[in-house]
Amino acid sequence: MRKTAYSCLLAILLLVLAVPAFADDGTLSMYVAYGKPELIASEFEKASGIKVEFLPMSSGEVLTRLKAEQANPRTDIWFGGGSDAFIQAKEDGLLLPYVSPNAERVKEAFKDAEGYWTAVSVVVVGLLANTERLASKGLPVPQTWAELADPAFENEVIASNPRTSGTAYTSISGMLQLLGEEKGWAYLDALYANVPFLEKSGSTPGTKTVQGEFSVGIVPDPHSIKINNPDAPVVTVFPKDGTLAWPAPAAIVKGTKNPEGAKKFIDWALSPEGQKVLMLATPRVPVTDVEPIEGVPDPKALDLVPYDHVRWGAEREAVLEEFSARYPHLN
Structure with a gap:
């Protein structure tokens, strides 16, 4: 009987430890569909003093997870993935609108008009x-x-x-x-x-x-x-x-326990310093006027098709x- 009780207690403890939760020390939690998230998290922490914990997954998996967790969100930020999934998340009431001061440098085609998501880079x-x-x-x-x-x-x-x-x-x-x-x-x-x-x-x-x-x-x-x-x-x-070509967005999750920290992260990602870090993490076309790094194509030399992400x-x-x-x- 005692052995059974101990086994049940251990199972409950392991279940609790396995479920991610918001940190109470100001740490940001992030679902990531972007390359080298450890570099992004490290550089943001250096710039802001805010630690970031992340869980990599595809954008489709993020959308499914946010829907399942809507009553009790388990993350602060969704970073990277297809803009179509972000549009769906907006319609489903999963995102918190925020217009970063740095978003004025982003073309209208690469951001939500109401601030529910903003591109941090451009995918071709x-x-x-x-x-x-x-x-x-x-x-x-x-x-x-x-x-x-x-x-x-x-x-x-x-x-x-x-x-x-x-x-x-x-x-x-x-x-x-x-x-x-x-x-x-x-x-x-x-x-x-x-x-x-x-x-x-x-x-x-x-x-x-x-x-x-x-x-x-x-x-x-x-x-x-x-x-x-x-x-x-x-x-x-x-x-x-x-x-x-289409935007690779970032967004703040509705229900975040750290909205101010999340806003600081979005601001940083759109800053010149943040854009350079993102190119080092994944060499995509930058979304602002930062000079592309070596190896990244000049968008002006490509026959880019404007993608109607809203439609x-x-x-x-x-x-x-x-x-x-x-x-x-x-x-």
């Missing part, structure tokens, strides 16, 4: 091509989206799942915007005939392309992967028929339902 979607594998298959490096849909690339293209990856959803909806829905779905039919399966995370297709498991990966910020793998036999491609955020569920219906083998 492109292709990562493994030149060795392509050569072994007798395939050229594709320079356009249209070329990637050629049947010659069957089973040679890897992509991520739009239900769990904000990158994937934005890529799909961006194609519908670029080509129109009828032609867009027809194009996606041809493209996904070349994709044998989908990855959960938006970053995994890049990893598998670097490793030579696939010829081409549809990835966010392919230049970032090249920077981190300088000796890999890969090249980056920003499609000549349109390079999709596609509102149509997210309809697009995902159509995707699942068209490609049941990828569900």
Whole structure:
């Protein structure tokens, strides 16, 4: 009997310890869908004296978790991920509006008009091509989206799942915007005939392309992967028929126990110092007028497609339902 009681007590204790909770010492809690969060947390602590604890996950997972925790939020900040998920979170009443003084340097297309979220960087979607594998298959490096849909690339293209990856959803909806829905779905039919399966995370297709498991990966910020793998036999491609670009936002979670600390973090992320740290963490195109670091493409040299995140955020569920219906083998 006593042994059973001890076992129950131990189980309860372990359960309590396993559940993250707000710190009562001013520490910020953050759900992160961004590279090198430990660097971001460390540099912010140096600048502000505020410690940050973080839990990495995909943007789709963050949205699911915030919905489940709405009655008792377990974090202060959501940092990084697809803007479509942030728009959904705003509609679901999960975010706290805040307009940072530094947000005036951010273009209107990259922030919520009411301050519910603000981009901290800009993501561009492109292709990562493994030149060795392509050569072994007798395939050229594709320079356009249209070329990637050629049947010659069957089973040679890897992509991520739009239900769990904000990158994937934005890529799909961006194609519908670029080509129109009828032609867009027809194009996606041809493209996904070349994709044998989908990855959960938006970053995994890049990893598998670097490793030579696939010829081409549809990835966010392919230049970032090249920077981190300088000796890999890969090249980056920003499609000549349109390079999709969208904001990578940050937001304060409604119900935060540390709103002032959360605001300081948003201010810092949009400051020149914070923007430089974010580029070192993940070499994305900066959202303010800070000079890009070496290896990051000049946005003025790209054929960027303005992504309508408001429209596609509102149509997210309809697009995902159509995707699942068209490609049941990828569900």
